[in-house]
Amino acid sequence: MSDAPPDETRLAAEIERLKAEFPKTRELYREVCALLFFRHGITPTANRLYQLVKRGSMGTPTAVLGEFWTELREKSRVRIEHPDLPADLQAVAGELVATLWTRSSTAARDALDALRDEIEVQRGEAQRAVVAARDELARVEGALEQRTGALLAAQVEVRELEKAQAEGRAQRQALEAELERVRATLAARDREFVEVREGFSRDLGKQRDATERAEERFRASEKRALLEIDRERSAATKLQKELDEATHRAEQKDADHRRASETMQAQLGDARHQAGVLQGRLDAVQAENTRLQTEMMTLREAETHARETRASSESAGVRKAPRPTRSPRAVPTAKPATRRKKAV
Template identity: 65%
Template sequence: MSDVLSDESRLAADIERLKVEFPKTRELYREVCALLFFRFGVAPTANRLYNLVRRGTMSTPASVLGEFWAELREKSRVRIEHPDLPTDLREVAGELIGTLWTRAIASAEAQLTALREEVEAAGREAEQKVVAAREELARTETALEQRTAALLAAQVEIRELERQQAEESATRKALEAQIKRLGDEAVARERELEKVRDTFSRDLEKLRETASRAEERLRATEKRALLEIDRERSAVAKAQKELTEAAKRADKREAEHRRTVDALQAQQGDARHQNGVLQGKLAALEAAHHSLQEQFKSLSTTARPTARRVSTAEAGPPARRVVRKAAVGKTARAKGRP
């Protein structure tokens, strides 16, 4: 197969060289005929010549080929012309040389036929190898196409994975930002809750101090009232009847005062109970800040009447003293009667 390809390549190279040397078409065809027949041992044909040269029309290589064969036959005839030889001898010698030439041509043609058959066999083998190579190439191309398709599919899958990874990364960043935002909000709410807790503690402490001061004032008022009652009893011994009446009125006022004190103590117990409830609600403030504010407003609303009642209780004893002083005045006036 390599020899056939080598002959074809040499033939193509020689024809290209002849195209440069013989620009005229007929001369080029004649030289190609001689090249095929004498150098490569191939009988030229019109189709082969036209396929090799590719110039003119199909009639040109046919005409040149006819001239080539006529010239070749003319040269194959041997004429022996010598003035000293007899005519018979010249004819016999010419026939002998012609016979030798014919036999040589036949032998050359036989060798050429054998060589052509060998070349054709090599060509068929080469064609079979080419067919096998083409089949192998087709299989390789099919496998390559399959691998290319698989590679494209893998690239598409890689792009899809990259896109999914980008989306997941964006989602992760968004979640991280949301978590950070929620953390900041939680910190802000914790700070606000601390402020509310401090405010509530201060308000609660104020309520406790107010209740303690009210209780102290209540005890002091009670002591002062008892002392005044003792002094009034010793000072108005002679006016027993009026004093008794005044004492009854004072006892009545005292009973009212004690009921007021009991009410205040009950309110103080309620305040302590509410304090415990508020401390329990304070723990719930961490989960429901809005509910704590509403409860704080409710507690403030409840604490205002308590403060008003405490102020009312503080204003009670002076009125009682005014009543008792009025009773003492009446007793003194009774002593001054004739």
């Protein structure tokens, strides 16, 4: 028999179950003897039985244990009865079969003990594998939590980028609307300038007819008018040049804005900075437009002054005595300075 102690917890649970099934003390001791000897491979003793059951007096487990061994020997003894065999041969044959049965039982118990040991080893390995699997599961869960946190951070960053992109798109649309308004304003100013130039050409034709009829009387006035026209032509040329430069700058600003819009889609982080740059350039265009408007008003005032000067000169010439007539000469005509305005 194996002297290795069984699992005390399992043994105690089985004895408690037997106590519930066998309320009589002697029957309970008999079942505990069978449990220890046949199931767990433990040789029962009176002290061991009493420690496990804890019922009755010490004589009860001793008496039950004696009955158990007597019954076990009776059951293990093999009787061979045959009419042709002598009585002594029958006893020897019975002892031989009993010995064979005992040895086979011992061998079976040894095999069972080896199997139990192997199972215990496998159980230990399984427990270690379970612990390793739990550690791996904890590591995987930690990595999953880290990846989940990184994913949540990436989602937050994506939402922030989408928000910044929406803000950049709104700013770009606002800048495009402002640029269209500036273009419309410059186109209106261009049309107004063309109308002013045409009116100036008509007025200049009238003045040329009057100058041809009174060349000698209005020579001094003509010189002043020519000087005034030259100044106006120079101012108009300068204004045209500045307007062309402003148009060129506006086109450059438009190109810069388009490049900034394309760059904004790839670099959302620079969207606000680019919007600020475009806003500054737009303010510069508005300031330039304001300056051009001021210069245009100055040009109109100069034209009004020239008209008043010519009118006063004409009225003064009528009051003077006419000089000897001469063949009229062609007076050089001052052509108005032509300007082209490019749409911004």
